[in-house]
Amino acid sequence: MEKAVEARLKEKLISTQEIFKGRIIDVQVDTVCLPDGNTAQREVVKHPGAVVVLPLTDKKEVVLVRQYRHATGEILLELPAGKIDPGEEPLACARRELEEETGYRAAELTVLTSFYSSPGFCDELIRLVLAKGLTRGKACPDAEEFIDELTIPLDEAVRMVVDGEIKDAKTGFGLLACLNMVE
Incomplete structure (x- = not known):
């Protein structure tokens, strides 16, 4: 992917907090830096595939x-x-x-x-x-x-x-x- 597209779209991970650890899935809340410099939280379900x-x-x-x-x-x-x-x-x-x-x-x-x-x-x-x-x-x-x-x-x-x-x-x-x- 070209760097200009990545710079416009990609979020940077600031921190991760594990919320739940289960038998099949884990859940975490990530704090990310958005391309415009603002921050946001992302709720993520982690799955082994x-x-x-x-x-x-x-x-x-x-x-x-x-x-x-x-x-x-x-x-x-x-x-x-x-x-x-x-x-x-x-x-x-x-x-x-x-x-x-x-x-x-x-x-x-x-x-x-x-x-x-x-x-x-x-x-x-x-x-x-x-x-x-x-x-x-x-x-x-x-x-x-x-x-x-x-x-x-x-x-x-x-x-x-x-x-x-x-x-x-x-x-x-x-x-x-x-x-x-x-x-």
């Missing part, structure tokens, strides 16, 4: 999971996903989450792209991983996860995103992004 897996069958069907999300109070249709554990590589996380949530194993895992989930307040970087060469196994979700798994044609899943039936952002992004990336 995550993967979202797009399991694609040989028939161009996608494996989705349905689960209740307490924050929204809704049962949502999503791609398998999960938090990257400390020291874990994204592809290892994708392999683990795919198997835990759906029972499927993939012969081929490829990181297609990465994106921020909600950069206005959160540093969570999500890696979109394409999973191909799927073999069915037995799902073993975490003790606190209650999940249904279903397989639908990719074009039907994309239609569901466009029609608002799939409301989860990472799933919508993953399904729409893969349209131009899969053979």
Whole structure:
């Protein structure tokens, strides 16, 4: 990025105060110096990062999971996903989450792209991983996860995103992004 643009837009960190330390996220309040010299506070959710897996069958069907999300109070249709554990590589996380949530194993895992989930307040970087060469196994979700798994044609899943039936952002992004990336 050119220095003139950075000088006009970038904020400089003055101080950080940790507000909450949790099992999945931490929350901090940063005091920053704005480009015009004024100061402001930014509330930031710190997240270790995550993967979202797009399991694609040989028939161009996608494996989705349905689960209740307490924050929204809704049962949502999503791609398998999960938090990257400390020291874990994204592809290892994708392999683990795919198997835990759906029972499927993939012969081929490829990181297609990465994106921020909600950069206005959160540093969570999500890696979109394409999973191909799927073999069915037995799902073993975490003790606190209650999940249904279903397989639908990719074009039907994309239609569901466009029609608002799939409301989860990472799933919508993953399904729409893969349209131009899969053979």
